[in-house]
Amino acid sequence: MTPVGSPKPVDALDSAGQQPTATVSAPQSGREFAPARPIWQVLLIRPETVTLALLIGAIIVGSQLSRFFLDISYILESSTLYSEYSIVALMLTLVIISGEIDLSPASMMALSACVFASVFQAGAPIWLAILASFACGLAMGAFNAILVIGFRLPSIIVTIGTLTLYRGLAQVLAGDRSISHFPDWFVGIDYREILDVPVPVILFTVAAIIVGLFLGMTIPGRQIYQIGTNEIAARHAGIRVQRIKAGLFVGMGLVASLAGLITASRLASVRYDMATGGELQMVLMVMLGGTYIFGGRGTILGTFLASWLLVIIATGMTVANIVVTSQLIVMGVLLITSIIATNAIYARSQR
Amino acid sequence: MQPVSATDKAPMMSLRGITKQFAGVEVLRDVDLDLYPGEIHALLGENGAGKSTFSKIIAGVHRPTRGTITLNSERVEISNPLAAQRLGITLIHQEPISFPDLSIAENLVMGRTEGSLLKRVTWGEMTRDANRLMNLLDIRIDVTKPMRGLSIADQQMVEIARALASDSRLIIMDEPTASLTPKETAILFRIVRRLRDEGRTIIFISHRLEEVRALCDRVTIFRDGNRVTTDTIQSLTDTDIIRLMIGRPLQDYMHKQGTTIGDVALEARNLTLPGTFEDISFTVRKGEIVGLGGLVGAGRTDVAKAIFGIAPAQSGRVLINGQDVQIRDPSDAIALKLAFVPEDRAIAGIFRSLSVEQNITAAVPDQIAPSGFIRRSLEKGIAEAQVTRMSIRLASQRQPIGELSGGNQQKAILARWLLTDPEVLILDEPTRGIDIGVKAEFYDMIGALAASGRAILLISSELPELLALCDRILVMSEGRLTANILRAEATQEAIMFAAVPKTTRQIEGVA
Numbered sequence: 001m002t003p004v005g006s007p008k009p010v011d012a013l014d015s016a017g018q019q020p021t022a023t024v025s026a027p028q029s030g031r032e033f034a035p036a037r038p039i040w041q042v043l044l045i046r047p048e049t050v051t052l053a054l055l056i057g058a059i060i061v062g063s064q065l066s067r068f069f070l071d072i073s074y075i076l077e078s079s080t081l082y083s084e085y086s087i088v089a090l091m092l093t094l095v096i097i098s099g100e101i102d103l104s105p106a107s108m109m110a111l112s113a114c115v116f117a118s119v120f121q122a123g124a125p126i127w128l129a130i131l132a133s134f135a136c137g138l139a140m141g142a143f144n145a146i147l148v149i150g151f152r153l154p155s156i157i158v159t160i161g162t163l164t165l166y167r168g169l170a171q172v173l174a175g176d177r178s179i180s181h182f183p184d185w186f187v188g189i190d191y192r193e194i195l196d197v198p199v200p201v202i203l204f205t206v207a208a209i210i211v212g213l214f215l216g217m218t219i220p221g222r223q224i225y226q227i228g229t230n231e232i233a234a235r236h237a238g239i240r241v242q243r244i245k246a247g248l249f250v251g252m253g254l255v256a257s258l259a260g261l262i263t264a265s266r267l268a269s270v271r272y273d274m275a276t277g278g279e280l281q282m283v284l285m286v287m288l289g290g291t292y293i294f295g296g297r298g299t300i301l302g303t304f305l306a307s308w309l310l311v312i313i314a315t316g317m318t319v320a321n322i323v324v325t326s327q328l329i330v331m332g333v334l335l336i337t338s339i340i341a342t343n344a345i346y347a348r349s350q351r
Numbered sequence: 352m353q354p355v356s357a358t359d360k361a362p363m364m365s366l367r368g369i370t371k372q373f374a375g376v377e378v379l380r381d382v383d384l385d386l387y388p389g390e391i392h393a394l395l396g397e398n399g400a401g402k403s404t405f406s407k408i409i410a411g412v413h414r415p416t417r418g419t420i421t422l423n424s425e426r427v428e429i430s431n432p433l434a435a436q437r438l439g440i441t442l443i444h445q446e447p448i449s450f451p452d453l454s455i456a457e458n459l460v461m462g463r464t465e466g467s468l469l470k471r472v473t474w475g476e477m478t479r480d481a482n483r484l485m486n487l488l489d490i491r492i493d494v495t496k497p498m499r500g501l502s503i504a505d506q507q508m509v510e511i512a513r514a515l516a517s518d519s520r521l522i523i524m525d526e527p528t529a530s531l532t533p534k535e536t537a538i539l540f541r542i543v544r545r546l547r548d549e550g551r552t553i554i555f556i557s558h559r560l561e562e563v564r565a566l567c568d569r570v571t572i573f574r575d576g577n578r579v580t581t582d583t584i585q586s587l588t589d590t591d592i593i594r595l596m597i598g599r600p601l602q603d604y605m606h607k608q609g610t611t612i613g614d615v616a617l618e619a620r621n622l623t624l625p626g627t628f629e630d631i632s633f634t635v636r637k638g639e640i641v642g643l644g645g646l647v648g649a650g651r652t653d654v655a656k657a658i659f660g661i662a663p664a665q666s667g668r669v670l671i672n673g674q675d676v677q678i679r680d681p682s683d684a685i686a687l688k689l690a691f692v693p694e695d696r697a698i699a700g701i702f703r704s705l706s707v708e709q710n711i712t713a714a715v716p717d718q719i720a721p722s723g724f725i726r727r728s729l730e731k732g733i734a735e736a737q738v739t740r741m742s743i744r745l746a747s748q749r750q751p752i753g754e755l756s757g758g759n760q761q762k763a764i765l766a767r768w769l770l771t772d773p774e775v776l777i778l779d780e781p782t783r784g785i786d787i788g789v790k791a792e793f794y795d796m797i798g799a800l801a802a803s804g805r806a807i808l809l810i811s812s813e814l815p816e817l818l819a820l821c822d823r824i825l826v827m828s829e830g831r832l833t834a835n836i837l838r839a840e841a842t843q844e845a846i847m848f849a850a851v852p853k854t855t856r857q858i859e860g861v862a
């Protein structure tokens with residue numbers, strides 16, 4: 001351009017630069033010299049890619065540990081231990097993307113399962129017991145929703161509270177005994193298979209597809225991201241923030257009671273301490289899948305991959321005879337690492 | 352080399368060959384610039400020309416891809432904002448970024464306590480300090496209140512006060528006046544001149560030529576990432592500047608002619624929200640553009656928010672087309688074909704990390720998902736049409752909107768609301784940060800909307816904007832309506848007179 005400071009008359013400059021001027025000042029000129037980011041960069045800054053890489057790595061390491069790992073049916077079998085958590089983690093992904101959190105689902109699983117068992121034991125037909133369990137899930141989710149949305153309390157505090165409350169209620173209801181003697185058709189869901197795939201795994205996969213489509217393709221799904229990104233702007237844009245968030249909390253309750261029923265079927269018995277500590281595994285799956293703890297970002301694909309990653313790691317550790325206490329350490333380290341990694345990736349793409 | 356007419360001193364900062372690329376897109380190209388002590392230097396250019404990026408490089412927010420910076424004849428690497436602060440460089444951001452939950456006083460001292468971790472700052476000390484700064488700026492705000500509740504203009508003033516609190520040698524102000532009224536702008540100018548007289552350097556970015564003319568010594572004009580010229584303000588006419596900026600002469604905005612003004616579309620009756628505004632009654636008719644002027648803090652934005660259901664009034668009625676309506680949430684308002692472009696785009700407008708497309712279509716879900724599932728092709732097409740219509744400058748429609756320049760973000764938000772095809776349009780400082788080229792087109796667009804029977808309520812702190820566009824101008828002062836001025840009688844003086852609080856007016860009258 002013009003040399004610095006040469007006192008060139010403006011007209012001279014303009015006529016000299018006539019040709020480039022005309023094109024450069026066209027409004028959309030920015031797009032012409034601006035190719036979109038190369039695809040490899042887009043992929044690289046996606047946290048799901050990290051999850052996938054970890055998954056592949058874990059499979060390779062696992063197959064070194066034991067030849068069982070090359071047996072797909074062994075993996076599928078072990079994964080039934082986690083399917084309940086995985087299903088809840090899908091719903092939890094939506095909650096976290098919307099900028100909230102729910103730490104009570106494991107307790108909701110226990111309480112709704114205890115309701116189911118108690119109603120059944122009292123002599124009601126099993127369908128009524130199942131219905132009661134879902135009603136209980138709905139009520140618990142609605143209670144969370146009222147506290148978080150109606151009273152505008154932070155969801156982390158509310159759900160730590162209800163985590164304890166629901167577990168306590170379960171204990172009061174069922175005492176220390178374990179309730180069993182369910183009909184044959186109800187128990188052993190993990191031993192039933194369709195095309196050699198255990199039913200819980202099929203349930204999880206179908207749920208992942210449905211939730212994934214909902215989140216990625218529908219308006220409410222998109223609005224969950226918008227709420228998580230900027231709640232005030234979402235409200236200004238006419239998005240029914242409270243309604244959507246309430247829906248998510250209620251949804252958590254329903255999904256948790258479904259997970260509770262699956263667990264009851266798998267264990268063929270129900271106790272108040274069902275799924276104790278499960279909320280950590282669920283949060284771990286969501287975080288490992290690259291969902292941003294502060295909301296606005298994350299995918300169902302990530303959570304789906306992370307669930308399998310967790311299955312592989314846990315199975316691997318069992319096969320390698322690592323004691324359960326050490327397994328907890330591994331889980332904790334994974335959780336922290338995944339949060340740091342996701343944060344770093346998102347911070348990078350920000351600036 | 353530089354036109355040294357402003358000063359004979361050695362430059363305090365020299366920038367050479369500054370180039371910046373974002374993901375391979377070059378947004379600054381070989382920019383050379385010398386800055387002198389004791390000068391107010393304006394940066395001018397269209398939206399997306401690279402002014403903010405250039406400022407952020409100086410302030411250590413971005414690293415240049417190439418180029419060198421010399422400060423007092425020493426090569427410096429400004430690798431982060433803290434390093435800039437240590438070198439005596441302060442940037443007042445285009446979008447105020449503060450800590451909304453901390454008090455104003457805490458925000459003011461933020462960043463000054465570094466290096467003295469052991470030295471505790473006492474509350475009393477901090478509050479006293481903060482009050483002193485606010486008095487300097489002639490602002491009456493309770494400094495113990497949190498930032499959150501402040502209007503964008505007050506936030507801007509707090510940011511400015513914070514910059515003044517540090518004794519920086521170089522202060523960069525990125526569109527500081529965009530949401531200020533003439534009164535605050537005058538205060539700001541007084542302070543800036545004083546800073547210059549103390550020998551500091553100020554970089555001043557604005558889209559208002561008259562401000563640049565009133566304040567600045569030299570100007571640098573950017574176009575598409577190139578520095579096209581640097582000169583003293585006296586040696587450039589407005590026409591020169593505009594031609595250098597946008598490469599074509601500006602078309603004059605003509606007030607819409609011969610629109611028939613129809614029935615009342617929006618009516619407010621005795622709207623009251625105690626402590627904020629009281630007894631607000633007015634009408635806006637179809638085809639009419641009604642301005643709402645007043646000083647910052649007069650309650651104009653609050654009235655708009657009340658009508659739109661964001662913070663509804665406690666008493667009073669809102670009527671749309673003569674019908675009583677209950678608007679408790681923005682979604683109710685949108686269903687009634689109202690639209691509201693908020694003044695604070697960073698907080699109430701954009702979804703920063705989401706794509707431009709998603710941002711533009713956020714208020715019209717039915718248009719992109721007629722069957723319940725989002726159709727990418729529809730979304731893409733709708734967004735594309737708006738990008739062209741508003742000449743939004745971007746690399747890709749799928750780019751996060753946070754990567755766009757301030758003015759281009761504003762255009763995207765305007766596009767979002769125009770897409771809803773509103774019958775009543777409430778615009779709160781809609782041209783904040785929009786360059787003069789697009790502004791004229793935008794005025795035409797507003798005129799055309801009114802001509803097609805839309806009712807428009809325009810809140811603006813820019814008097815020329817109110818005077819050029821409006822059929823009628825309402826003025827608010829201290830939460831009350833104080834004037835209703837017809838187009839024929841509207842003058843800057845009349846508006847300002849009604850805008851000044853009564854209490855002050857009486858004092859001035861006595862004096």
Ligand SMILES: Nc1ncnc2c1ncn2[C@@H]1O[C@H](COP(=O)(O)OP(=O)(O)OP(=O)(O)O)[C@@H](O)[C@H]1O
Pocket residue numbers: 030350351373374378396397398399400401402403404405445744745746753754755756757758759784786
């Ligand atoms: N973080 C980023 N990532 C990618 N592109 C960016 C980023 N920041 C800015 N840009 C691009 O750089 C160009 C210059 O932007 P900049 O903000 O400097 O413009 P500006 O002159 O300040 O405009 P305005 O008057 O609208 O504020 C724009 O095209 C913008 O899209």
Ligand SMILES: [Mg+2]
Pocket residue numbers: 402403404445525756757758
């Ligand atoms: Mg800018």
